[in-house]
Amino acid sequence: xxxxxxxxxxxxxxxxxxxxxxxxxxxxxxxxxxxxxxxxxxxxxxxxxxxxxxxxxxxxxxxxxxxxxxxxxxxxxxxxxxxxxxxxxxxxxxxxxxxxxxxxxxxxxxxxxxxxxxxxxxxxxxxxxxxxxxxxxxxxxxxxxxxxxxxxxxxxxxxxxxxxxxxxxxxxxxxxxxxxxxxxxxxxxxxxxxxxxxxxxxxxxxxxxxxxxxxxxxxxxxxxxxxxxxxxxxxxxxxxxxxxxxxxxxxxxxxxxxxxxxxxxxxxxxxxxxxxxxxxxxxxxxxxxxxxxxxxxx
Amino acid sequence: xxxxxxxxxxxxxxxxxxxxxxxxxxxxxxxxxxxxxxxxxxxxxxxxxxxxxxxxxxxxxxxxxxxxxxxxxxxxxxxxxxxxxxxxxxxxxxxxxxxxxxxxxxxxxxxxxxxxxxxxxxxxxxxxxxxxxxxxxxxxxxxxxxxxxxxxxxxxxxxxxxxxxxxxxxxxxxxxxxxxxxxxxxxxxxxxxxxxxxxxxxxxxxxxxxxxxxxxxxxxxxxxxxxxxxxxxxxxxxxxxxxxxxxxxxxxxxxxxxxxxxxxxxxxxxxxxxxxxxxxxxxx
Numbered sequence: 001x002x003x004x005x006x007x008x009x010x011x012x013x014x015x016x017x018x019x020x021x022x023x024x025x026x027x028x029x030x031x032x033x034x035x036x037x038x039x040x041x042x043x044x045x046x047x048x049x050x051x052x053x054x055x056x057x058x059x060x061x062x063x064x065x066x067x068x069x070x071x072x073x074x075x076x077x078x079x080x081x082x083x084x085x086x087x088x089x090x091x092x093x094x095x096x097x098x099x100x101x102x103x104x105x106x107x108x109x110x111x112x113x114x115x116x117x118x119x120x121x122x123x124x125x126x127x128x129x130x131x132x133x134x135x136x137x138x139x140x141x142x143x144x145x146x147x148x149x150x151x152x153x154x155x156x157x158x159x160x161x162x163x164x165x166x167x168x169x170x171x172x173x174x175x176x177x178x179x180x181x182x183x184x185x186x187x188x189x190x191x192x193x194x195x196x197x198x199x200x201x202x203x204x205x206x207x208x209x210x211x212x213x214x215x216x217x218x219x220x221x222x223x224x225x226x227x228x229x230x231x232x233x234x235x236x237x238x239x240x241x242x243x244x245x246x247x248x249x250x251x252x253x254x255x256x257x258x259x260x261x262x263x264x265x266x267x268x269x270x271x272x273x274x275x276x277x278x279x280x281x282x283x284x285x286x287x288x289x290x291x292x293x294x295x296x297x298x
Numbered sequence: 299x300x301x302x303x304x305x306x307x308x309x310x311x312x313x314x315x316x317x318x319x320x321x322x323x324x325x326x327x328x329x330x331x332x333x334x335x336x337x338x339x340x341x342x343x344x345x346x347x348x349x350x351x352x353x354x355x356x357x358x359x360x361x362x363x364x365x366x367x368x369x370x371x372x373x374x375x376x377x378x379x380x381x382x383x384x385x386x387x388x389x390x391x392x393x394x395x396x397x398x399x400x401x402x403x404x405x406x407x408x409x410x411x412x413x414x415x416x417x418x419x420x421x422x423x424x425x426x427x428x429x430x431x432x433x434x435x436x437x438x439x440x441x442x443x444x445x446x447x448x449x450x451x452x453x454x455x456x457x458x459x460x461x462x463x464x465x466x467x468x469x470x471x472x473x474x475x476x477x478x479x480x481x482x483x484x485x486x487x488x489x490x491x492x493x494x495x496x497x498x499x500x501x502x503x504x505x506x507x508x509x510x511x512x513x514x515x516x517x518x519x520x521x522x523x524x525x526x527x528x529x530x531x532x533x534x535x536x537x538x539x540x541x542x543x544x545x546x547x548x549x550x551x552x553x554x555x556x557x558x559x560x561x562x563x564x565x566x567x568x569x570x571x572x573x574x575x576x577x578x579x580x581x582x
Contacts, residue, residue: 005418205404206415212362212402213463214391215419 002219009206009223010230013199021231024188024195028235028283029242031184032276036243038177039272042170049170056130056158060120060137063154070152071118077150078120082136084129091119117154130158185283188232192287196228197295207296221296225288232284236277243276244269314340314471314502315361320370322356322526330356332526333370338504338519340470343497345513346506347537348523354506357523358475361504362394363387374471392420395464395501399476401456403448409435409459410444416463430466438462438492454485461492465501472496474505478512486512510537 014021060078062071071090078088091099096116101108124130138146138156148156200207203223210220247269315338322330331353338344346354359365360372363379372379375393382390403412410431417427435441438458448456457477464472474493478486490512497503507513513520513536520535521528 002421205402209402209404209415209463210419211388212391212396213416213420213467214388214394216388217385219388219419219421 002222006222006226009203010227013203013223013227014231016202017195017198020191020195020198021227024191024228024284024287025231025235025238027184027188027191028232028280029239031181031188031283032236032239032280033242034184035181035279036239036272036276037246038181039275042174042177045170045173056124058122058124058130058133058137058156058158060122060153061155061157062118062120063152064117066118066152070150074120074150074152078122078137082133084124084126084133084136085122086125087123089121089123091121093118134158185279188235188283189287189290192228192232192284193290195231196224196288196291199224199227200291200295221292224292224296225285228284228288228291229281230284232280232287233277235284236280239280240273240276244273314338314342314375315504316371316373317357317360318371318373320360320367320372322353322360322365323368329353329526330365331360331367331523334523334526334528335370336521336528336531338502340502341497341500342502343494343516343518344502344504345516345518345520345535345537346504346523347508347510347513347520351525352523353526354523355475356526358396358473358504358506361471361473362391362396388420392467393469393471395461395467395469395472397457397460397464397472397474397477399479401448401460401480403456403459403463405448408445408447409440409451412448412459413463413466416466420467434462434466437465437495439488452485453481454488457481457485457489458492461489461496465496468501470501472501472503474503474507476506476508478507478509483511490516513537 060074062074066074075088075090078085093114093116096119097108097114100116122133124133134156136149137153138148141147146156148154207220317334317336320334321332324330334353334357346357348354356365360367360379361374363382366380374390379390404415407415413431413434414427417430422430432441432444435444438461440455440458440462443451443455443459448459451459457480461474461477472493477493478489481489486509493503493505494516517534517536520530520532520537522530522535
């Protein structure tokens with residue numbers, strides 16, 4: 001029954017303070033826009049990093065002159081006598097050549113012969129154990145080089161370096177985004193709070209009269225709360241509309257070509273919209289609440 | 299001096315307002331009220347007189363529980379206000395109409411809306427508003443001004459709107475803080491008549507005022523405050539005590555138009571007055 005009264009009062013306030021109202025709305029808009037862009041980006045990069053971590057392999061390259069017997073011996077050694085081994089895959093010279101030529105046909109057509117050795121591709125039980133596995137198969141010598149545990153093995157390699165780089169990069173991205181989002185959220189809360197404060201100032205006579213005739217605290221607060229949340233939600237809705245347009249125009253065509261964007265770990269659009277709307281409402285409610293607490297002594 | 303003697307006669311009556319040794323000291327040490335005790339019974343019409351800073355406003359603020367006393371108890375309708383839950387204060391205030399010197403009307407609303415606002419914000423239904431607002435506007439003589447805005451009205455009319463807003467809920471208690479302070483004598487009579495009519499209908503009315511003419515003419519109960527102390531309580535008093543001290547008497551003689559004379563703050567009083575004050579309790 002009083003909803004109509006509250007809404008009328010809130011609208012009256014917004015009409016009276018259009019510029020601060022617009023500033024508050026715009027700041028929520030930018031915040032939601034940034035969140036809306038970076039939540040999927042962070043998710044995608046995290047997904048990619050996890051993917052890489054999951055694919056950490058230890059390659060055991062055989063010597064070029066290794067015989068079938070050597071291969072069998074090493075295979076047995078890897079499968080039965082080595083810790084942290086999850087799976088062993090044998091990639092023969094010919095198969096490796098096929099794979100690499102597919103990836104880079106021109107280079108391999110120039111080579112003529114096959115320079116690739118037979119390879120055992122080991123998946124460790126955990127990405128973090130890749131280093132240990134390598135140490136077990138190719139122990140470090142006192143001089144700093146590496147020996148191998150079987151004379152038929154030429155070299156043992158893993159992609160540890162690249163993995164750490166990717167993990168570090170994603171962590172930096174995540175932290176930066178979190179910091180940026182935090183600052184924007186803070187700015188939004190303060191701007192909303194300031195708008196509500198101005199609105200209180202311009203409505204101080206009404207508030208005084210309301211207190212005098214015995215309006216309850218929440219009766220006095222609701223119009224301000226509604227004003228703040230309405231501004232925030234409006235900013236959120238506009239931002240979501242912009243995101244939707246951006247998605248339809250730019251991301252959807254691109255996602256056909258780039259795996260990263262359509263990575264399965266990325267949140268789908270509908271829950272993202274709900275999350276962003278909830279965030280904008282929460283931010284604006286916090287802003288209004290801040291001013292109500294500090295400046296409306298009822 | 300017959301000052302406090304009237305109190306005992308009233309103590310048997312049913313007090314709608316009771317101050318029990320109420321003191322209020324503000325932060326910074328200013329004394330608002332100093333050990334004030336009195337009762338006001340249902341249906342009473344009481345003038346509260348005293349110079350600026352004598353504690354009239356403090357008393358009013360205590361009554362609407364805008365502030366709490368430093369010591370003592372303010373009891374209204376049998377309830378100690380200090381014990382009242384903060385959440386109950388708005389509900390309590392609905393039983394009190396308040397009228398101010400500066401009207402406190404909302405400038406961007408019509409007379410009708412100003413009065414209706416008091417009902418709206420206390421959760422009155424639309425039907426209630428349609429019934430009560432025209433009624434109270436008729437009572438206050440504003441029936442033809444419904445759709446005017448406050449700045450289109452005279453001071454007296456604005457104060458009538460303010461009284462209408464205070465009375466629209468028919469509260470059992472009406473407080474008026476200098477209701478005629480901004481009005482000319484002729485208009486003031488109209489406002490006082492209105493308050494009188496409201497009092498006749500059964501509402502207890504407390505009026506803080508400087509308007510000596512009005513107080514003298516109406517011959518109602520007078521409570522006089524000075525420096526936060528209650529110094530006089532007469533059933534049908536006048537603005538000034540009959541036995542004035544020399545300085546006050548001289549001032550009265552000098553004020554040829556009979557308008558209220560500015561009364562000095564306690565700090566500025568002469569030695570003679572201080573002497574009078576010091577021995578007041580003994581000569582009564």
